[in-house]
Amino acid sequence: MMIRDVKTFRSLIDRLSTRGDRIAMMERRDGEFEKITFNEISNWAKAISAFLTDKNIEKPTRVAILSKNRMEWGIAYFGITYGGCIAVPIDPELKEREITHILKISEAKGIFTEERFLPVVLDIASKLDIELIITLDNSGEKHLRDVIKKGEKILEERGIKEVEIDRNDTASIIFTSGTTGVSKGVELSHWNFIFDTIQAERLLNLSEDEVFLSVLPIHHTFEFTAGFLEPIFCGGRVVYARSLKSKELLEDLENSKTTLLLGVPLLFEKLYQGIRKEISKQNFLKKGMVNVGLELGNITRRIKGSPSRNFITQLVLKEAGLDSIRILIAGGAALDPAVELGIKALGLNIVQGYGLTEASPIVTINPIDKSKVGSIGKSFPEVTVRIDNPNEEGIGEIIVKGDNVMKGYYKNPESTNETIRDGWLYTGDMGWIDEEGYVYITGRKKSVIVSRGAKNIYPEELEYLLLKSEYIEEVLVKESFKKERTGLTAIIYPNWEKIDEYLKEEERNEFAIKETLKNEVGKVNKTLASYKRISSIELREEEFPKTTTGKIKRYLFGEKKIPVNGQS
Numbered sequence: 198m199m200i201r202d203v204k205t206f207r208s209l210i211d212r213l214s215t216r217g218d219r220i221a222m223m224e225r226r227d228g229e230f231e232k233i234t235f236n237e238i239s240n241w242a243k244a245i246s247a248f249l250t251d252k253n254i255e256k257p258t259r260v261a262i263l264s265k266n267r268m269e270w271g272i273a274y275f276g277i278t279y280g281g282c283i284a285v286p287i288d289p290e291l292k293e294r295e296i297t298h299i300l301k302i303s304e305a306k307g308i309f310t311e312e313r314f315l316p317v318v319l320d321i322a323s324k325l326d327i328e329l330i331i332t333l334d335n336s337g338e339k340h341l342r343d344v345i346k347k348g349e350k351i352l353e354e355r356g357i358k359e360v361e362i363d364r365n366d367t368a369s370i371i372f373t374s375g376t377t378g379v380s381k382g383v384e385l386s387h388w389n390f391i392f393d394t395i396q397a398e399r400l401l402n403l404s405e406d407e408v409f410l411s412v413l414p415i416h417h418t419f420e421f422t423a424g425f426l427e428p429i430f431c432g433g434r435v436v437y438a439r440s441l442k443s444k445e446l447l448e449d450l451e452n453s454k455t456t457l458l459l460g461v462p463l464l465f466e467k468l469y470q471g472i473r474k475e476i477s478k479q480n481f482l483k484k485g486m487v488n489v490g491l492e493l494g495n496i497t498r499r500i501k502g503s504p505s506r507n508f509i510t511q512l513v514l515k516e517a518g519l520d521s522i523r524i525l526i527a528g529g530a531a532l533d534p535a536v537e538l539g540i541k542a543l544g545l546n547i548v549q550g551y552g553l554t555e556a557s558p559i560v561t562i563n564p565i566d567k568s569k570v571g572s573i574g575k576s577f578p579e580v581t582v583r584i585d586n587p588n589e590e591g592i593g594e595i596i597v598k599g600d601n602v603m604k605g606y607y608k609n610p611e612s613t614n615e616t617i618r619d620g621w622l623y624t625g626d627m628g629w630i631d632e633e634g635y636v637y638i639t640g641r642k643k644s645v646i647v648s649r650g651a652k653n654i655y656p657e658e659l660e661y662l663l664l665k666s667e668y669i670e671e672v673l674v675k676e677s678f679k680k681e682r683t684g685l686t687a688i689i690y691p692n693w694e695k696i697d698e699y700l701k702e703e704e705r706n707e708f709a710i711k712e713t714l715k716n717e718v719g720k721v722n723k724t725l726a727s728y729k730r731i732s733s734i735e736l737r738e739e740e741f742p743k744t745t746t747g748k749i750k751r752y753l754f755g756e757k758k759i760p761v762n763g764q765s
Contacts, residue, residue, distance in 0.1 A: 204364035205387040206278040209430075213239040216432055219405075222268045223453070224437040233268050238275060238429075243357060244348030245276025245341075250358055251351050252329055254307050256281025259370065260329075261300060261308040263287040263318065266415045266437050269333040269341055271425055273309040278387070281362045284369045286416035289314070295380075297321050299372050302382060303607065312336055364388035370607050371418060373554050382607030383554045385418070392600040393557040394426045396577035400562055401524060403457075405432030408521075410455040412438045412446070412464065417746060418558035419528050424459045433457075443471060451518030458522060461529040461747060465547065466536050472517050472543065487513060494542040503566045506544030514543060524565060526550060529746055531638070531661060534570045549573055551638065555622055557601040561636050572635040573628075577601075583621070584630055588653070591629040594642055597622040627655065644751055646676045646685070648728040654685070659721070659729065663687060666717040667695045671741050673749050677733065684732035688754065689714050690740055711736055 203209045213221075216235035223230045254260065260277045262284060264270050277284045285303045287296055289311075300308070300321060307329035310318050318330055332340045368390060370382040409428045413420035428435050436453040439445045441464070450458070476487050490509025497505050506514070514520040525540065525547040532549045540547045546565055551573035552558035560582060563574035576582040580599030587593035602622045605613035616623055627645065628638040640655030648654055656674035663672045670692040677686040691714060700709055714734055722730040741749040 203391060205362045205366070205391070206275060206368060207281070207360070207362050207387075209391070210239050210242045210275050210279050213429070219432065220434055221429060222271065222435045222437070224268050225439055225449070231268070233272070235429075235432075238272060240349075241272050241345050242275035242279050244345045244352060245273065246280035246282075246348070247351040247355075247357070248344045248348035249276070249282060249307070249329075250280055251348075252307075254282060254329060256360055256362070257283055257367065258307070259283045259285050259303045259305040261285040261287055261303065261305045261310075262416070263289060263296065263308060263310040263314055264333055265289050265311070266411055266420075267333065268435075268437065269309075270415055271429075271435075273331075273333065273341065277309075278368050280358070281360045281366060283367050286369065286371060286421070288414065288416050293317050293321065297324070298380070299382075300325055300327065302372075303370050307331070309333055309341070362387065364391075365604070367604060371416075371554055381609055381612055384604040384607050385554075385557055386604055389557040389601055389603065390422055390426060391430075392579075393422055393559050393577075394430050396579060396601070397423060397427060397559055397562065398431055399578065401457075401565060403427065403431040403433065406456065407431060407433035407523075408453055408456045409433060409435050410438055410450060410453055410458050411435055412441060413459055413461070414746075418554045419552060420459060422557060422559065423526065443467065447471075447518050450522070454521040456521055456523040457526070458524075459526045459528070462527050462532040462536070463530075463747065465525060465527055465540065466533060468519075469536050469540050472513065472519075473539070475517070476513070491542045494544055495538075498541050503568070504541040504544050504546050510542070510544040514545070519545065524548065526562070528552060528559075530748070531657070533665075537570050551626075551636065553624055553626075555603045555616065555624075556597055556599075557603070559601070560597050560624075563635075569635050572631075572637050574636065575634050576636070582630070582636055584628065585621075585623070587629070592627055592639055592653070593629075595624045595626045595628045595636065595638070597624060652726075652728045654729055656685075659685070659687070659725075659731065662721045662724070663689075663718065666720075668692055668699065668713060668717055671737075671749070673741060673751065673754055674731065675751075675754055685730070686733045686735060687718055687731045688735045688737055688741075690737040707736065 203212060213235045218234045218236055220232045221235045221238055222233045260282050262270060262273050274284050285305055287299055305327060308318060308327060309331050312332050312334040322330060331344055334340060335342050365386045365388060367384045368387045369385050371385065372380050372382050407428055409424055411424050413424060415421055415425060425435060438449045476484060486509055490507055493507050494510050511520060522545060525545055527547060527549045537547055548563040548565055548568045550559060550562035552560045560580060561574040561576050563569060563572060580597060580601060583596050584593040585596045598621050625642045626638055627640050627642050628636055630636050640657040644656050646654040646656060659674045660672050663669050668691055669689055671690040673688045675686055677684050691710065696710055718731050718734055742753060743749055
């Protein structure tokens with residue numbers, strides 16, 4: 198059952214041993230699942246904490262974690278926070294310059310990492326004041342198993358050192374990647390995380406039978422809170438996926454009997470497209486039966502308000518290895534309504550949520566028994582969401598108040614005071630709330646384009662519509678300035694495979710490709726108000742540069758306005 202009366206990670210870790218030898222985490226290694234129990238997590242975290250204390254790394258010293266998703270990541274995190282130290286998760290995809298910046302700003306004294314990063318970490322450590330390097334692999338001068346053994350010996354000799362940890366003490370400093378080009382350290386407390394976890398559990402009705410397949414990067418708060426802490430709290434199990442390759446992912450889903458999967462919309466789109474592709478290969482009779490099953494699924498969903506399976510859709514899910522799944526949770530970007538409805542017709546309960554690192558991170562989620570397509574759901578019961586300064590359409594900035602709101606940006610009071618005002622977190626996201634309390638996002642405040650007629654244009658809305666074209670893989674809409682005229686330009690990275698299928702080889706030139714894409718843009722323009730229409734396109738030969746969460750770095754595509762009457 199959910200552990201509801203804890204306020205810090207130390208008190209949580211103390212309680213985990215009560216679950217004994219129940220399996221908490223699993224990971225496939227050398228073809229076999231390696232397992233860790235709740236009791237082992239508790240004991241090992243205490244041993245790591247004792248070892249750190251013995252090395253004079255005590256509250257509130259910062260200790261980094263630089264690693265891919267793996268079981269040892271969570272054990273290292275609990276070991277750091279048990280004694281009141283502050284964990285600094287680092288994206289393993291970052292370059293040495295970026296890793297150095299985070300370690301320097303956070304003033305980390307230690308780091309848990311993988312052997313493959315040792316050359317980089319040792320080089321950085323020689324320049325910074327890093328006193329301790331521990332590898333999560335079973336090799337190296339100081340590795341996790343060795344640290345645990347030494348920590349256990351320290352505990353036998355001296356016992357557990359008492360440390361007073363307040364629920365509002367900082368547990369993590371998480372550096373955002375963002376799309377603005379500015380990385381800030383978000384300070385989140387023990388209670389920020391635990392509060393958010395408890396709120397989510399109440400809405401999702403989780404039990405100790407849940408199996409979470411971990412596929413998103415654990416250094417991000419969405420996966421950490423919802424994909425790691427949540428199963429630990431409810432007594433469920435975390436299984437670490439080998440990769441995002443379709444074959445391995447489907448095998449891991451089936452073999453682990455996953456009940457809950459967190460993912461970005463692209464993951465669910467690929468899963469859905471894979472199922473549709475398999476259906477299309479069936480003979481006429483079987484295909485007809487599946488279509489009947491899907492239509493029945495749609496009818497029952499409309500009547501009941503939530504998805505349910507029938508005999509046919511259950512067979513489809515079983516063949517796909519997805520029959521054990523109870524809930525799919527999408528976050529990080531907008532979920533295509535067509536994909537959402539298609540997945541629900543199969544009898545899979547997919548819900549969309551919303552959050553940001555500064556809110557630990559979950560703010561809203563669709564109720565599993567009454568979700569609304571296109572909405573990011575309702576706020577948590579003990580979290581307030583409001584629209585600040587709404588326009589005539591009810592659209593304004595989404596602001597949040599609750600115990601999930603961050604303490605602030607690390608050593609950055611100016612940015613903190615700009616983002617948190619009178620206890621309200623100003624998210625920078627624009628949206629509106631309907632009469633039933635469901636929240637909808639229209640775009641980012643910083644990316645809003647104001648037309649000459651003072652109308653607000655949200656590029657994300659236009660990008661969403663353009664991405665429905667099979668010929669467009671990625672797109673970014675921006676304001677363009679030519680002489681004294683302004684307009685909207687769509688920078689398009691085409692779906693080259695579909696372009697190649699459509700155009701004959703002798704026609705495949707830049708002019709023909711642009712004409713094909715202009716036709717697609719024209720179709721969208723016909724559905725838009727005149728001030729929202731795209732006036733030009735630019736062709737892009739390669740994918741857009743993105744953050745590690747898959748969001749296009751918009752700041753790289755800014756364009757200075759042309760001075761008017763000598764003013765800029």
